[in-house]
Structure formats: structure tokens, C-alpha cells
Amino acid sequence: MNQENINENINIEIKLLLEAIFTKYGYDFRNYSKAHIKRRILHRVSASNLNSISEIQHKVLYDKDFFEIILRDLSINVTEMFRDPSFYKHLREEVVPILKTYPYIKIWHAGCSTGEEVYSMAILLKEEGIYDRTQIYATDFNKLVLQAAKEGIYPINKIKEFTYNYQKAGGVNSFSDHYTAKYDSVILNKSLKKNIVFAEHNLVTDNVFAEVNVVICRNVLIYFDKKLQNRVFNLFEESLIQGGYLCLGSKESLSFSNNFNKYTIISDKEKIYKKKLGI
Amino acid sequence: MQYQAIVIGTSAGGLNALKIVFSSLHENFSIPILVVQHISSHSDNYITKFFNNLCMLNVKEADEKEKIEPGNIYFAPPNFHMMVEEDKSISLSVDKKVNFSRPSIDVLFETAVYAYCPALIGIILTGANNDGAKGLKLINDNGGLTIAQNPKTAETRTMPQEAINISKTNNILDLEEIGKFLNKIDKDQKKILKNLN
Ligand SMILES: C[S@@+](CC[C@H](N)C(=O)[O-])C[C@H]1O[C@@H](n2cnc3c(N)ncnc32)[C@H](O)[C@@H]1O
Numbered sequence: 431m432n433q434e435n436i437n438e439n440i441n442i443e444i445k446l447l448l449e450a451i452f453t454k455y456g457y458d459f460r461n462y463s464k465a466h467i468k469r470r471i472l473h474r475v476s477a478s479n480l481n482s483i484s485e486i487q488h489k490v491l492y493d494k495d496f497f498e499i500i501l502r503d504l505s506i507n508v509t510e511m512f513r514d515p516s517f518y519k520h521l522r523e524e525v526v527p528i529l530k531t532y533p534y535i536k537i538w539h540a541g542c543s544t545g546e547e548v549y550s551m552a553i554l555l556k557e558e559g560i561y562d563r564t565q566i567y568a569t570d571f572n573k574l575v576l577q578a579a580k581e582g583i584y585p586i587n588k589i590k591e592f593t594y595n596y597q598k599a600g601g602v603n604s605f606s607d608h609y610t611a612k613y614d615s616v617i618l619n620k621s622l623k624k625n626i627v628f629a630e631h632n633l634v635t636d637n638v639f640a641e642v643n644v645v646i647c648r649n650v651l652i653y654f655d656k657k658l659q660n661r662v663f664n665l666f667e668e669s670l671i672q673g674g675y676l677c678l679g680s681k682e683s684l685s686f687s688n689n690f691n692k693y694t695i696i697s698d699k700e701k702i703y704k705k706k707l708g709i
Numbered sequence: 710m711q712y713q714a715i716v717i718g719t720s721a722g723g724l725n726a727l728k729i730v731f732s733s734l735h736e737n738f739s740i741p742i743l744v745v746q747h748i749s750s751h752s753d754n755y756i757t758k759f760f761n762n763l764c765m766l767n768v769k770e771a772d773e774k775e776k777i778e779p780g781n782i783y784f785a786p787p788n789f790h791m792m793v794e795e796d797k798s799i800s801l802s803v804d805k806k807v808n809f810s811r812p813s814i815d816v817l818f819e820t821a822v823y824a825y826c827p828a829l830i831g832i833i834l835t836g837a838n839n840d841g842a843k844g845l846k847l848i849n850d851n852g853g854l855t856i857a858q859n860p861k862t863a864e865t866r867t868m869p870q871e872a873i874n875i876s877k878t879n880n881i882l883d884l885e886e887i888g889k890f891l892n893k894i895d896k897d898q899k900k901i902l903k904n905l906n
Contacts, residue, residue, distance in 0.1 A: 433826065433827075433851050433852065437823055441795075463792070463794065463800040463802075464794055464795060465792040465793060465794045465795070465800050465820045465823070465824075466792060466800060466802055466804075468820075468823065469792070469816070469819065469820060506802060506803060506804045506805075508803050508804060508805055509803075649803050652773045652800065652801050652802065652803075653800075653802070655774075656774065680786075681772065681773050681786060681789060681801050682773065683772070683773075686774075
């Protein structure tokens with residue numbers, strides 16, 4: 431069989447696998463980046479010593495634990511504290527002063543992974559003196575990462591990078607004020623968790639659950655096709671109050687979406703947008 | 710064969726090497742080029758600025774979902790993997806490092822194989838690790854054209870040497886020859902297209 435034929439069959443098998451996952455478990459990956467899905471699935475085929483994607487499909491249907499492995503393969507959870515420090519600096523300088531004018535603030539982190547981004551925000555708000563009147567919703571569709579996020583314990587070998595980022599992000603204290611080290615881990619201060627609710631939410635299949643001042647969704651939409659991105663942008667638009675802020679990852683953009691005219695650009699480089707009044 | 714894309718991977722010494730290759734490409738060179746240059750995750754976009762000033766083609770940092778068009782050179786952004794979709798657009802990912810690298814050459818090459826092979830040219834230039842060797846082999850196995858910089862004249866020889874060992878590519882060229890080689894391919898395939906029309 432020639433290469434083109436093999437590739438065609440691989441694509442058909444992947445399509446069927448994604449249908450099977452959706453039908454059986456309700457997770458919908460059908461509009462994710464195809465290159466990303468294919469790469470992860472093919473790696474799983476070789477790592478689990480199976481012969482084909484069809485064998486993966488069979489195993490996924492009959493073995494829930496194996497499905498959890500596939501779910502982890504497809505949801506990229508790589509994250510860090512104060513990722514893209516200049517983003518947090520901008521947030522601190524341009525957005526926080528406006529947030530301070532509200533008596534009560536609600537922030538939604540969509541696709542929060544293991545929580546580093548959420549705690550970065552909590553630290554920033556604390557240092558700016560508004561954490562106590564903030565409610566943070568941190569959501570992800572992957573239960574395992576949410577569990578880790580709730581714990582707020584990270585390997586000590588990451589602290590160097592986190593500290594570097596924190597300083598670049600305009601942190602006003604010492605980063606070590608915010609955690610205690612124990613063996614080879616660091617435990618973030620309990621006080622940072624006080625106003626955070628971690629919850630399961632799937633951006634593809636779930637709906638609006640709160641009205642918020644800020645939506646932060648970084649490095650999630652790069653895995654979605656245009657159609658799915660537009661669905662999620664609608665969801666964010668419905669969730670934001672007038673004058674609320676939408677923050678995306680450094681390589682994501684609202685520019686090509688149907689929702690673009692509903693926002694003004696606060697920072698093109700940092701991907702911060704403000705929902706217009708009267709919308 | 711009408712080649713539809715060129716993928717290039719390099720690390721240590723890459724900027725100088727790419728400079729030599731890119732500045733020799735002729736003005737209307739039309740096969741799109743995708744590049745992974747290993748680089749610190751905190752760097753800004755000076756690379757694309759640097760290359761834009763010294764070559765005739767349009768050099769840019771890739772955006773997510775961007776359509777791959779002739780006459781462009783796309784660089785993977787620092788700290789993102791760059792992948793090619795089968796509809797010939799670019800996807801980015803913050804997935805784990807591969808071969809200690811993000812962006813990784815293997816990730817680009819592997820996905821480009823599905824999108825383009827056999828109409829794909831893969832090139833490995835100077836560098837200090839073995840990222841890209843597997844990817845080059847995959848391109849070779851799928852009927853694409855593969856080139857490695859001559860390790861003897863490379864600023865750092867490990868990467869092209871590993872690529873040659875693993876992929877068994879027959880095209881081992883000095884930097885000065887690579888640009889010429891690509892120009893000839895581009896010119897020849899334009900001629901064939903013209904004769905067809
Ligand atoms: C690369 S991480 C981004 C983490 C963090 N926002 C950052 O930028 O560092 C992507 C996260 O999106 C989550 N995700 C992917 N698809 C999702 C969906 N449909 N609904 C909710 N979360 C999703 C993944 O589980 C993963 O934790």
C-alpha cells in the first residue's frame with residue numbers, strides 16, 4: 431500500500447476514534463487542531479505497543495482508565511507561573527487600576543490546567559490589595575489537573591523560573607513570601623486559595639455560568655479550529671460585563687473572529703481586549 | 710516533482726548559517742520555507758527583523774492558523790512548537806519539550822511529512838544536539854528530498870552528523886551550495902509549470 435493511502439486511512443481512523451470518544455464519554459475533540467491530535471495519538475499507539483489507531487479505539491471504549499490516558503494526551507497541560515511576564519506587568523499597570531474602581535470583582539480562568547496561572551493572578555491581586563474582594567473561578571475540563579491545581583504544590587526545581595518570571599512581571603515583594611518549601615516541593619500560601627473556586631467546565635460543550643469582569647483564557651484556543659474558537663468567543667462575550675476584559679495567550683488573537691467589533695484593543699502585543707459599553 | 714514546501718532545522722550557529730542560505734535565494738523564490746531555530750524561550754522577535762533586512766523574501770514569526778503561502782519564510786515563535794496542518798496552515802502548541810527543545814525540529818518535520826510528502830524538502834544545518842535527525846529520516850522514508858549541511862564545514866557538527874547517520878541522506882552540501890541547489894529546484898519547477906500551461 432502506498433504512503434498516501436496509509437495516511438488517508440490514518441485520518442479515517444482518527445476521525446472514528448474522536449467520534450467514539452465523543453459518543454461514549456462526551457468529550458468533543460472533533461474540532462481540535464488535526465496535526466496536534468494526530469501527533470499525540472500516533473505517539474500513544476507506539477508507546478502502548480498497539481498496532482493501529484483502531485486498536486486504540488477498541489481499548490478506549492472498553493477501558494475507562496485507558497481513556498483517561500488518552501484524555502491526558504490530548505489536553506496539553508504544560509504551564510508555569512507568570513508565563514509571559516510582560517502580560518502580567520501590563521495587567522498590573524493597565525487593568526488593575528480599573529478593577530480597583532469596582533466594589534466586587536469576578537475573574538474566570540478558562541483552561542487553568544494545574545493552577546499556576548490562577549495563583550499568579552491571586553498573588554498579583556493580593557499585592558495590589560484587591561484580592562479580598564475578588565472571586566476567582568478556575569475551570570478546566572480535565573479532572574486530574576484540577577485536583578493538582580487545588581493542592582497548589584509544585585516541584586521545587588521550578589521555583590527558579592517562577593521567581594524569574596515573578597520579578598519580570600513587576601512583583602513588588604519577594605516571591606518567597608508566597609510559599610513555604612518542604613522537601614522537594616513548594617506549598618503556596620493557603621491565603622491565596624481563599625477566594626478561588628476550582629470547577630470542571632468544558633469550553634466545547636458547557637455554557638455560561640457567571641457574569642465576570644475578566645476572562646483569562648491563554649494557550650487553549652491555539653488547539654481549536656476557527657469554528658470552535660468562534661463558539662468559545664461567544665461564550666466569553668456572554669460572560670463578560672460591559673467594559674470587562676478578555677485576555678488571550680501571546681499567540682492567540684481575537685482579530686479574525688466574529689466578535690472583534692465588540693471589543694477595543696487594550697494591548698495588541700499582550701492580547702488584552704476590553705468589551706465595549708452598550709453591547 | 711513539484712516541491713511545495715521546505716523545512717529547515719538548526720540550533721547553535723544557525724543564525725550565521727541561515728544568513729548565508731537566505732541571502733543567496735533569488736528574489737522570486739517561491740517555495741515557502743518553515744524554520745525551527747532553537748532559541749531561548751525569553752527572546753523577542755529580533756530574529757525575524759534581522760532576516761527581513763537581509764533577504765528578498767518576506768520573513769515572519771508564524772501565527773496560529775496562518776495559511777502557508779509562497780514567497781514567505783516562517784519562523785517558529787520562541788517557546789512554541791510549530792506544526793503543519795494537512796490543509797497547509799500552521800498550528801502552534803505549548804506541548805512538552807521534545808529533545809529538550811521547544812520549538813522542536815522533529816515536531817515540525819513530522820507534521821510536515823503528513824501535509825506535504827513526497828513534495829517536501831527537509832534541511833538540517835549546524836547544531837549541537839540530535840533534534841531533527843528522526844524527522845529528516847521520516848522525510849527521506851516518505852519520498853521527500855533531504856539535505857544535511859556538510860558537518861566538516863559546519864560551525865557545530867553534531868546536528869548534521871546525527872541527521873546523516875540516522876536518515877542516510879545522500880545530499881551533503883556546504884552552506885554556499887545549499888542556496889544554489891534550492892534556487893535551481895525552484896527555477897526548474899517553475900519552467901515545467903510554464904511549459905504545462
Ligand atoms: C496549555 S494549557 C494552558 C494553561 C494556562 N492557561 C497557561 O497558559 O499556562 C491548556 C489547558 O486547556 C485545557 N483544555 C483543553 N480543552 C479544553 C476544553 N474543551 N475545555 C476546558 N479546558 C480545556 C487543558 O486541559 C489544559 O489544561
